Amino acid sequence: MSISFHSTNYRAPKTDFFTAVLTGQAPDRGLYMPERIPLIDKAAFQKFSGAEYFEAAFSVLRLFLDGISDEALLAKCKKAYSFMPRLEKASGKKHLLWLDTGPTASFKDFAAQMMSPLMGHKLKEGEKLFILTATSGDTGSAIANAFHNIPNIEIIILFPINEVTPNQRKQMTTLGGNVKTIAVSGKFDDCQAMVKEAFADERLQKLRLSSANSINIARLIPQSVYFIWAYAQLVKDTGEDVIFSIPSGNFGDMMGAVLAWKMGLPVKKLIVATNANDEFPAFMKSGKYAKIEPSRMCISNAMNVGHPSNLTRLIDVFGGRMDEKGSLLKAPDMEKMRAFIHAVPVSDENTRKCIFDTYKKESIVLEPHGAVAWYALEEFLKEHEEENETLCISLETANPAKFPEEINKILGISPVVPESLSKLDKLKEDYIKMDANYDDFYKYLETAGR
Ligand SMILES: *Cc1c(COP(=O)(O)O)cnc(C)c1O
Numbered sequence: 001m002s003i004s005f006h007s008t009n010y011r012a013p014k015t016d017f018f019t020a021v022l023t024g025q026a027p028d029r030g031l032y033m034p035e036r037i038p039l040i041d042k043a044a045f046q047k048f049s050g051a052e053y054f055e056a057a058f059s060v061l062r063l064f065l066d067g068i069s070d071e072a073l074l075a076k077c078k079k080a081y082s083f084m085p086r087l088e089k090a091s092g093k094k095h096l097l098w099l100d101t102g103p104t105a106s107f108k109d110f111a112a113q114m115m116s117p118l119m120g121h122k123l124k125e126g127e128k129l130f131i132l133t134a135t136s137g138d139t140g141s142a143i144a145n146a147f148h149n150i151p152n153i154e155i156i157i158l159f160p161i162n163e164v165t166p167n168q169r170k171q172m173t174t175l176g177g178n179v180k181t182i183a184v185s186g187k188f189d190d191c192q193a194m195v196k197e198a199f200a201d202e203r204l205q206k207l208r209l210s211s212a213n214s215i216n217i218a219r220l221i222p223q224s225v226y227f228i229w230a231y232a233q234l235v236k237d238t239g240e241d242v243i244f245s246i247p248s249g250n251f252g253d254m255m256g257a258v259l260a261w262k263m264g265l266p267v268k269k270l271i272v273a274t275n276a277n278d279e280f281p282a283f284m285k286s287g288k289y290a291k292i293e294p295s296r297m298c299i300s301n302a303m304n305v306g307h308p309s310n311l312t313r314l315i316d317v318f319g320g321r322m323d324e325k326g327s328l329l330k331a332p333d334m335e336k337m338r339a340f341i342h343a344v345p346v347s348d349e350n351t352r353k354c355i356f357d358t359y360k361k362e363s364i365v366l367e368p369h370g371a372v373a374w375y376a377l378e379e380f381l382k383e384h385e386e387e388n389e390t391l392c393i394s395l396e397t398a399n400p401a402k403f404p405e406e407i408n409k410i411l412g413i414s415p416v417v418p419e420s421l422s423k424l425d426k427l428k429e430d431y432i433k434m435d436a437n438y439d440d441f442y443k444y445l446e447t448a449g450r
Pocket residue numbers: 106107108137138139214247248249250251252253254302303369370397398
């Protein structure tokens with residue numbers, strides 16, 4: 001039975017998967033969510049343990065998508081996932097799920113590599129699609145890499161000039177071709193606001209604009225796969241519970257876990273670990289939501305988000321309503337949410353301490369994002385001794401070599417550099433600079449569309 005998609009603002013018509021993918025944000029500025037979430041049966045879960053990653057991806061996506069044949073979908077999954085996540089055991093029942101194995105060494109590759117063929121799938125001959133993306137670091141490079149040289153698609157990436165590392169910047173600005181990059185004198189939230197404004201701008205209706213941010217449903221669904229896959233690798237009996245700890249910024253990753261849970265994965269607790277941008281942990285405590293403006297700069301820079309776009313989806317799942325500005329129109333079931341989600345902020349100081357301690361105790365080199373989740377997990381286990389026998393999986397969302405300065409300061413060593421990063425220094429950068437001003441961005445798009 002086919003699944004339709006509704007907007008979290010409920011003022012746009014329901015639509016099918018591929019229309020939702022090409023639209024990005026719904027016309028009423030809400031985000032698309034599946035009307036119902038399909039269940040994966042037990043037998044399928046068990047099959048995943050011996051399966052290749054792309055086969056697991058196919059099985060999960062198949063449940064949500066219409067309008068594409070089995071053969072075509074399987075071929076796209078196979079092409080997208082020439083890499084797979086890596087599980088590492090630590091002390092007790094704790095594990096790390098390394099999602100840094102893709103072409104740009106961040107977890108965003110898992111979504112971006114799958115989204116690009118899905119977006120290309122329904123594009124007609126001669127149709128041109130503009131993809132606008134605001135990035136706080138890793139999205140831009142993952143998107144740029146996934147869409148580079150895909151015909152009929154032009155990628156425009158906005159990043160905050162002072163909030164990305166040189167390596168992150170080079171991963172976006174050295175591709176050229178259909179990948180255009182704009183360095184904005186502002187914060188991530190400014191970039192995001194410019195992109196959102198463009199989507200809502202009537203004058204730009206003549207251009208076909210779409211988004212590759214985590215607001216796109218084609219990024220969200222693939223992000224549920226690695227939770228299911230990781231669980232299946234570690235557990236023989238599907239009765240066993242699991243706790244996930246997730247370093248969170250814009251909440252795309254954690255929504256992947258929520259989908260997996262809704263599909264039947266026995267997630268006992270979801271630890272949502274933020275950096276000092278603690279608007280969500282504060283909301284969980286008080287029931288009152290206030291975004292943080294401007295967002296706070298932290299060493300886990302891909303998580304410097306003062307208002308997570310995907311929060312509206314989480315609220316939707318728990319029966320509430322939040323509009324695109326972050327106003328809570330209807331409270332979600334806070335009790336249910338608190339029973340399932342443990343939300344905590346982690347300071348930069350504790351993030352550094354965690355990188356240091358984990359290296360000493362476990363001989364594992366974490367990077368700042370993964371360390372936020374790891375710290376939150378360890379604190380949670382200290383407070384809940386009864387959970388020390390529960391399977392725990394903490395996500396590592398980037399390769400430590402993306403943050404060599406920080407790692408070196410803390411550990412006095414240089415992380416091993418993967419090939420995808422080492423080649424960057426030889427390439428030429430190309431980007432333009434822009435103020436955090438929508439009019440300038442509008443003019444740019446106007447010209448690009450001619
Ligand atoms: C984007 C990113 C995150 C945050 O993921 P969200 O889906 O935005 O919550 C965490 N770690 C790294 C390395 C990232 O690039």
